Amino acid sequence: MTALLSIRHLTTGFVLGGRLIPAVNDVSFDIEPGETLGLVGESGSGKSVSALSILRLVQPPGRITAGSIVFRGRDLLTLSDAEMRRVRGAEISLIFQEPMTALNPVFTVGDQIAEALLVHGRASRAAARRRAIELLQTVKLPDPERRARDYPHQLSGGMRQRVLIAIALACQPALLIADEPTTALDVTIQAEILDLLREMKARFHLSLLLITHDLGVVAETADRVAVMYAGRIVEEAPVREIFRAPTHPYTRGLLASIPGLTPGTRLRAIEGTVPDLGALPKGCAFGPRCPDHFDLCDTEPPPFYEAGIDQRARCYLYRSKTEDR
């Protein structure tokens, strides 16, 4: 199977004080047709910048400095701006965290869905309106004819997120990037939106890049998981392996710090703080916080090693394992 999206050595930096700070550092991953990849990390880990890089929406002083983003056989980084505009929204769609700020407050939601179709020349004005109502029905917004005439402020947070999904699906993209799509929502609404995303994915045979900090959301939604730390992917594996047998000490630490396993006891926190991207350690970025730290970790950032079947980790603990093969 050829990957729908194949990213290799993507590096996106921000120029600050004359220096290039790498927000995304040598990131590579594939997304297969119909697959959901969960991109997990804490704030500043580079997961959102990765998403913006795919769509070439990184704003100065940020810029993509290296790598390739091959989507349906073309490197998006070599396309003209006009060609890239035809990709955005039509072949790759993005939904954001904040369902309020992502919608325009002065247009009805029906108009905003129709606009997505008109921009890409997919329908006449009348047809776009009809299609907008159909899309609202598809995302299960009750009473779609009436809701199409509503303005964003008349809708609840969950309804707005449904509208954003309708806009994202309007041109039948092959890849949907969802950046923390449920973070601003209450847990009961989050459950509904995750159910909807799963259903839409199956119905339209979408690939999904799901960006989140919530390991519970990842467990329920993703087929494969990539864990980011300080701009790099540190572990990648099928979802079951990530939760059953995490290999990178950071992944293990994240899973152990989730409350609810033994109420009343101390949580197993990861000590220390995320390093400043402008002052990364010479070796492994997680080294200073790592419980398994040893001298090799301070030499240079570890490459990927095979840590299990279909599981790789940027960690020297797995060096010998790879050499044994």
Add this chain to the structure above:
Amino acid sequence: MAAAGPVPLLDVRHLTKEFQQRHGLWQPRAVTRAVNDVSFTIHEGQTFGLVGESGSGKTTTGRCILRLIEPTSGEVWFRGENVLQYSHDELRRARRHMQIVFQDPYSSLNPRMRARQIVEEPLVIHKEGNRQERRARVAELFRLVGLDPAHLERYPHQFSGGQRQRIGVARALALNPSLVIADEPVSALDVSIQAQVVNLLMDLQQRLKLTYLFIAHDLRLVEHISARVAVMYRGRIVELGPTARLFSAPQHPYTRALLSAVPIPDPDAVRHRIPIQAEWFEPALPLREAVPGHWAAI
């Protein structure tokens, strides 16, 4: 709902807060009950968790207890006195015993003040000690919450989110309060940092015999830290009980729905989502004791 045994440190009775809203200039005022007949008790040294979704009234409840928002009616008994009867001066004196830690460590600290001044301010307001004593106390508080006293002169933006929340905790503890209301104290923090701050709060509780009202939307977190829990929905408590029992045998359908919606960090977990139904709350039923100590509005 008085529990047997010693007098509770905090006893909230029939607390109600009404907001009047006008939806249009010519329309009559509509009354919204943000907090509706809320009653619960917290015993000394205990953590009481208040959970609910946005708009449930959990934050307003916390603020009404401190009279940061004036409640419409009800009673708040704290150390045997009704806080709602206090004069302005009495309230000020009482506030040293009841403190609050806010959700957002980015906006709750004055960006123009140094960390030392932020932590020292309550001591100055309550005229505690002389300058030198206050300085020593601030350094001691810094160490208590796991901050380096060498960073006392820094400004908030020079600290990470987790460190800023530690400053918020140090400030809340400056006057040796007995009750700390923690309103979503870790929800703005990353997972790995959340665990650090939760551990800190649990350690401090043991060392200083603190009593917590822990307000949060994260059920797993509340389950972890609380001895007893109340679940709020649209201003009312719909269920209240010992944590283990409430989480293992929820009585109110809303509690069951809420628990069923929490994502489980296990790809093989079996999920049975329960959608919320309006008829669960119509008519609003009073709390009744389903099992001793475990109340539900069913």
